[in-house]
Amino acid sequence: MKTLVLSLAALLIASPALAGQxxxxxxxxxxxxxxxxxxxxxxxxxxxxxxxxxxxxxxxxxxxxxxxxxxxxxxxxxxxxxxxxxxxxxxxGSGSGGDGALAGASRGNVEVLAYARSMATGDIVQPEDLIWVKAAASPSDAPRDADALIGMTAKRALRQGSAASLRDVSTPLVIKAGDIVAVTYEDAGVALTLQGKAMAAGAVGDSLMVQNTASKKIIETVVTGPGSTAVGPQAMRLKASRNSLRYAAR
Incomplete structure (x- = not known):
């Protein structure tokens, strides 16, 4: 019994250290x-x-x-x-030196995200591609957090050291022109699917014209994922959601 009491006391004494500082x-x-x-x-x-x-x-x-x-x-x-x-x-740190290519971008009073390397159109932005630098001013649509850019696709060539903006990037394309895609209509428990050919490339949330492979009729859809699009209420909800996000980002 005495041994048990001593063991419990030892655990109680040690517990604060186990919690971490x-x-x-x-x-x-x-x-x-x-x-x-x-x-x-x-x-x-x-x-x-x-x-x-x-x-x-x-x-x-x-x-x-x-x-x-x-x-x-x-x-x-x-x-x-x-x-x-x-x-x-x-x-x-201020006394540790830095990359000469970015030295000009590091002078100023405003902290902005900038590109650590030059990027080609279509490149996917990775965490190591972004750095915080000092600049005289920031773009009107400058992202507040790197997460807004990471995983996105460069819409055009981006120069090393230039300040990042949301208009530089877009959601990665999940459908290419000519792809055979599924077009789905869902409403009130009813689901219908047909096949069509994408007339252009598209990212999730984009409007996309698709040609029905059976009737050859061209219909407007909304991209929902790789190889899939939607029409009807689901498409309307996706478009409304994307438009609200675009408005909020302005």
Whole structure:
């Protein structure tokens, strides 16, 4: 019995240490020498401050917040991520130098997202393609978060160092001109499907003219996914949803 009491007491004494040291993400995440440490990411990192968790080869490095949280926990730190951050962008500190190609873009008073490399039309924007820089002004439709651009397709050639804007990109095309697609009508439990040939390329939510392969009649549809389109109430809802998103982005 005495042994059991002592064991329980030991667990109670040790439990605060097992919980981890609470830390908060710094508002300005920069590193001094290309090696990103927990102390450069978090306030209150204490003894774990010098632990290197990533390296930065260019002006910025984009870290996955969930992976950072796991790494911090293993080091005895508890970051609750109260704001639901998905990615952490770490920039070069003021004394660490930078990429000469982007030096001109880094002067100014406004922080904007810019392209870390030149991109061709049709390229998919990846996390490492975006950096935060200082600029004299930002585009009227400048994205507030990198997630608005990541995974999107470049609509035109984009120059390294130029400020990013929402009009630079579009949703990736899921249908090509000439593809055979399914056209679906759904309403009140009734579902009908026919085959048609896409007259153009389209992304999810785009209006797309499709030729019925049987009747040769051309109908207007809305793209719902790879190889699939819709007509009727479902198509109207998709168009209304996309139009509201476009209006909100202006």
């Amino acid at each position: 609470a830390v908060s993400l710094r508002s300005d995440t920069t590193d001094a020498d290309g090696r990103v440490t927990l102390g450069e990411l978090f306030d209150g990192a204490g003894a774990a401050s010098d632990m290197v968790i990533a390296t930065r080869a260019g002006p910025t490095v984009v870290l996955d917040a969930a992976q950072v949280q796991i790494t911090a926990r293993r080091a005895g730190l508890d970051w609750s991520n109260p704001n639901g951050v998905r990615r952490i962008i770490v920039r070069a």
